[in-house]
Amino acid sequence: MDWRKNLLPDHRASGQYLPWVIAVMVYLATLAASAGLTVNKSLGQWRDDLTRNATVQIASARPDSVAQQVEAALKVLRAAPGVEKAEALSRGDLVALLEPWLGSGNVSNDLPMPSLIEVTLAPEPAVDFKALVSKLAKVAPDARMDTHESWIDRLITLARTVQAIAIGIVVLIALATVAIVVFATRAGLAADQQVVEVLHLIGGQDTFIAGRFQSHFLRLALRGGIVGLAAAATTIVMLARFTSELGGSFVPKVHISPFEILILLAVPLAAALTTMITARITVMRSLARIT
Amino acid sequence: MIRFENVGMRYGMGPEVLRDINFHLRPGSFHFLTGPSGAGKSSLLKLMYLMSRPSRGLITMFGHNMATTPRRKLPALRRRIGVVFQDFHLLDHLSAIDNVALPLRITGFNDEKVVEHAGELLKWVGLAERLQARPATLSGGEKQRVAIARAVIGRPSLLVADEPTGNVDPAMGSRLMHLFQEMNKLGTTVVIATHDVTLLKDVEASVMALENGRLSFLSRR
Numbered sequence: 001m002d003w004r005k006n007l008l009p010d011h012r013a014s015g016q017y018l019p020w021v022i023a024v025m026v027y028l029a030t031l032a033a034s035a036g037l038t039v040n041k042s043l044g045q046w047r048d049d050l051t052r053n054a055t056v057q058i059a060s061a062r063p064d065s066v067a068q069q070v071e072a073a074l075k076v077l078r079a080a081p082g083v084e085k086a087e088a089l090s091r092g093d094l095v096a097l098l099e100p101w102l103g104s105g106n107v108s109n110d111l112p113m114p115s116l117i118e119v120t121l122a123p124e125p126a127v128d129f130k131a132l133v134s135k136l137a138k139v140a141p142d143a144r145m146d147t148h149e150s151w152i153d154r155l156i157t158l159a160r161t162v163q164a165i166a167i168g169i170v171v172l173i174a175l176a177t178v179a180i181v182v183f184a185t186r187a188g189l190a191a192d193q194q195v196v197e198v199l200h201l202i203g204g205q206d207t208f209i210a211g212r213f214q215s216h217f218l219r220l221a222l223r224g225g226i227v228g229l230a231a232a233a234t235t236i237v238m239l240a241r242f243t244s245e246l247g248g249s250f251v252p253k254v255h256i257s258p259f260e261i262l263i264l265l266a267v268p269l270a271a272a273l274t275t276m277i278t279a280r281i282t283v284m285r286s287l288a289r290i291t
Numbered sequence: 292m293i294r295f296e297n298v299g300m301r302y303g304m305g306p307e308v309l310r311d312i313n314f315h316l317r318p319g320s321f322h323f324l325t326g327p328s329g330a331g332k333s334s335l336l337k338l339m340y341l342m343s344r345p346s347r348g349l350i351t352m353f354g355h356n357m358a359t360t361p362r363r364k365l366p367a368l369r370r371r372i373g374v375v376f377q378d379f380h381l382l383d384h385l386s387a388i389d390n391v392a393l394p395l396r397i398t399g400f401n402d403e404k405v406v407e408h409a410g411e412l413l414k415w416v417g418l419a420e421r422l423q424a425r426p427a428t429l430s431g432g433e434k435q436r437v438a439i440a441r442a443v444i445g446r447p448s449l450l451v452a453d454e455p456t457g458n459v460d461p462a463m464g465s466r467l468m469h470l471f472q473e474m475n476k477l478g479t480t481v482v483i484a485t486h487d488v489t490l491l492k493d494v495e496a497s498v499m500a501l502e503n504g505r506l507s508f509l510s511r512r
């Protein structure tokens with residue numbers, strides 16, 4: 001048994017609640033970090049889905065010209081470089097799209113509907129939308145092309161906001177942890193004032209005395225960090241099950257890669273390191289004030 | 292080796308509790324510091340064991356001017372000073388032997404040897420049966436002997452004791468005085484503060500007296 005381990009008495013003042021506080025902090029920080037990671041990944045997925053699709057809508061006051069415009073548009077689209085596929089949606093397809101809103105059987109046969117062409121884009125080469133739109137305008141004056149661009153912009157903004165919030169939460173948690181550890185260390189110093197004084201007077205270096213507090217708080221923080229990480233892992237696994245059951249393509253899939261596991265493992269380690277360094281600095285500063 | 296020149300000391304903004312203290316302790320000398328309670332004996336010792344700083348005057352310890360010695364050099368100097376504190380300052384959560392071992396342990400000595408040495412010292416002060424006892428379970432006199440063992444374990448150049456025989460019976464008192472004399476013969480400079488003048492008659496030593504913060508010499512050696 002290393003004598004250094006027992007040099008500080010059990011910290012009644014600071015030892016009991018600190019692991020729990022660290023556990024809560026690590027839990028929240030890990031969830032925030034994984035939310036940020038999930039959004040980042042979903043963003044990439046959404047962007048791929050949306051940029052590979054475009055829609056051309058043809059609605060005309062003269063329904064008899066629509067069919068002919070659709071034919072012409074399809075020709076232009078299929079000839080354009082970068083377009084992989086262009087298919088007109090049948091009336092049946094459109095009814096199927098509307099039914100979730102209107103209810104099945106409620107779409108009457110004479111409900112006027114635009115004609116839609118679904119365009120699938122090839123990864124390469126990039127489509128020159130400007131040229132394509134002007135070509136379309138010549139052969140199908142009532143065609144409107146929708147490239148989902150504003151959607152993508154808005155999604156990116158949303159994702160970036162969520163990420164900034166996640167980072168902000170992690171930073172706030174780190175700051176709160178530092179403040180709590182400073183208070184806990186000061187409480188520990190006050191509780192062990194006699195021990196500190198004796199160690200100081202028999203010639204203990206500041207670094208030696210700080211080292212005892214430092215390793216004590218490191219142990220507490222690691223204990224709390226493991227509990228927090230375990231709780232966070234449980235939550236994430238439950239969420240992952242839940243989202244994969246939902247299975248919708250737009251619900252972000254919680255799927256954790258090895259790299260992300262490293263990042264999440266780094267959260268309790270960072271908390272432990274922060275705790276240790278904070279305790280050390282706090283003790284060194286307070287020792288510097290005595291002779 | 293230890294020199295005080297025109298030293299004055301006050302606590303905070305209070306009055307001077309030590310005034311114009313001048314003395315020089317040669318290596319290997321033996322000194323008593325007497326005076327009534329409140330005269331400033333403990334305060335003078337605190338300056339010697341580097342717990343407090345003087346408010347004026349010059350203190351030289353082992354050739355180092357204390358006014359200019361940087362703080363980071365003080366631990367090394369403190370390790371050359373053994374202190375028996377008036378209220379012992381034992382660590383309550385450590386056993387007697389762990390308390391005694393502490394000064395050597397923090398200097399990084401081989402732990403087995405340290406424990407062995409601490410055990411021998413405790414036997415020497417008559418505590419062979421109490422090695423693992425916590426200070427709370429020890430009598431005043433036993434605590435005092437643990438404190439003395441801790442003060443001498445590092446073979447200090449200077450041994451400072453504040454009323455070290457205050458809690459023991461006369462037989463143990465003279466035994467402890469004998470221990471201090473042994474240390475002194477090995478070359479340690481000894482300074483003992485006491486208001487118990489009966490201690491003075493058995494030992495050949497210089498006697499300094501404090502009265503109202505002023506120092507006078509009753510006998511010089």
Ligand SMILES: Nc1ncnc2c1ncn2[C@@H]1O[C@H](COP(=O)(O)OP(=O)(O)O)[C@@H](O)[C@H]1O
Binds near residue numbers: 305326327331335
């Ligand atoms: N920590 C302190 N703060 C303020 N005054 C103190 C402190 N310690 C001692 N004093 C005062 O200094 C004077 C000398 O005390 P002390 O050195 O303990 O004397 P002695 O050891 O001879 O009894 C006393 O008047 C005492 O009240």
Ligand SMILES: [Mg+2]
Binds near residue numbers: 332377
């Ligand atoms: Mg005193």
